[in-house]
């Protein structure tokens with residue numbers, strides 16, 4: 080991950096890559112049954128903590144898919160942050176086409192600058208990996224503390240350093256490289272053919288980072304058994320519902336809830 084002096088270059092790269100990815104992003108996610116299942120758990124969890132009239136901030140909103148679902152379901156306003164201009168434009172257009180543009184506003188800045196928004200939110204959420212591509216964690220947490228109040232929820236999912244299903248497969252001698260890569264200080268994730276330097280976290284590390292300012296309300300493992308990149312390898316398509324069901328069940332069990340391809344944590348500001 081970049082050091083403080085090349086942060087600007089890193090954010091620029093994220094902007095370039097994800098802006099180019101915007102037009103194919105939803106199609107790619109929808110084509111993968113594991114990704115669909117992950118998103119349905121995330122949105123259900125978000126709705127569980129939401130109440131009418133809450134102020135909500137999404138970090139790394141991407142194409143606006145989750146924000147749109149959330150706004151449709153609750154009628155609450157969502158403020159967004161995404162460093163990719165192409166994603167911000169895509170999300171604004173999509174939500175406006177659905178007649179809900181007045182309830183969504185996007186800011187093109189790195190998540191570490193959220194403290195500059197100058198308002199507080201009842202819920203801050205971020206799904207599927209922004210945390211893994213924010214090099215300035217210290218500033219991110221400082222910002223989070225500025226824009227939340229006692230009782231605010233931080234609902235976040237991130238790529239994890241250990242995935243149960245992947246570890247089991249590696250015992251047969253296959254996929255050992257993937258198991259090792261998760262634990263490295265830097266993991267190169269491919270987006271539209273370009274490498275994006277990322278850092279994976281264990282749920283223990285994220286709990287520690289949230290530290291004494293948040294109480295953990297829930298920890299859920301996402302894709303515990305079957306990481307998304309294996310979805311294409313499944314020849315028996317009818318097994319996909321069964322795998323998604325097993326994944327959701329396993330993700331709720333102690334220990335396994337920390338061993339998903341991703342982990343979803345619900346934390347309450349104290």
Ligand SMILES: C[S@@+](CC[C@H](N)C(=O)[O-])C[C@H]1O[C@@H](n2cnc3c(N)ncnc32)[C@H](O)[C@@H]1O
Nearest residue numbers: 097139141161162163166189190206207212213
């Ligand atoms: C993997 S996508 C996830 C999009 C969406 N939340 C989802 O669940 O599909 C990550 C998004 O976060 C944005 N992003 C990544 N790192 C960021 C950072 N440090 N600050 C702000 N946005 C970032 C990217 O531009 C991209 O739109």
